[in-house]
Amino acid sequence: MKPLSRHEAEIFRLATLRGSCSITELAERLGVSDETVRRHIRPLVDRGQVEKVHGGIVLPDRLKEAPMERRMGENRAAKQAIARAVSEMIEDGDTLMLDTGSTTAYVAVALSGKQGLHVVTNSTEIGRILARQGTSKVYLVGGEVGSDQLATFGPQAIDFVRRFNVRHAILSIGGINAENELLNFGLDEADFSRAVIRQAASVNIVADYTKFSRHALVKVCDVEDIDTFITDRAPPKPFQRLLSENDTSLVIAA
DSSP states (O other): OOOOOHHHHHHHHHHHHHSEEEHHHHHHHHTSOHHHHHHHHHHHHHTTSSEEETTEEEOGGGGSOOOHHHHHTTTHHHHHHHHHHHHHHOOTTOEEEEOSSHHHHHHHHHHTTOSSOEEEESBHHHHHHHHTTSSSEEEEOOSEEETTTTEEESHHHHHHHTTOOEEEEEEEOSEEOTTOOEEESSHHHHHHHHHHHHTEEEEEEEOOGGGGGOOOSEEEEOGGGOSEEEESSOOOHHHHHHHHHTTOEEEEOO
8 A cells, every 4th residue: 555645644643633624724734725635635535544524524433423321421521511501591490402412411410400391302311311300391202212322313203393392492513514514413313403493492502612623414503593502612713703793692611
């Protein structure tokens, strides 16, 4: 096998370090044109070392979401801080929808001290956490259960969600691309999130800082579709400007 050139080796090193890189970022780091970067990416793609996505590259396994159990242990402190910030936004007796995700699972734990909530969720884990609280009502979405996430998806799940109108939607995402689109790993996940967005008066996205360097396959929505973005570190400046332009609130959890 032909050895990697200096530029190819550096591109692969950066992709390995970050999980994903945009063409623009790589061109700036290497001091070359976008076209030169694309030329050096091709051998890496041919070898299966990286995968080409719109506007950049990702490591092959970054297009797949890790199992729920592993994600619950990643960035635990950040997710717990985000969960506490969300809890402060929710009042006793509120109506809300939560999708499946490690961050939303931590949100459920933080919400377990609230009284009289009405919660719609497709996550069996979130349903278990909040149903044990006692005074809250939990509506578990029906549909096909995915083994990795223990959550329901598909047409039945979407039809069930459409029966409800809630005050808050609390949604997780898989990544944010160079165009500042909010992404998820699976089509079923993205379809479910979009259905939830349509049923909520306020749409709240929870995402720790790693989502800004992670690519996922399917677009969920744009910044203009959400009301509040809750994270644990200041987002990149272009994303902050986009939030401001769309009157989307930014909450940085401490």
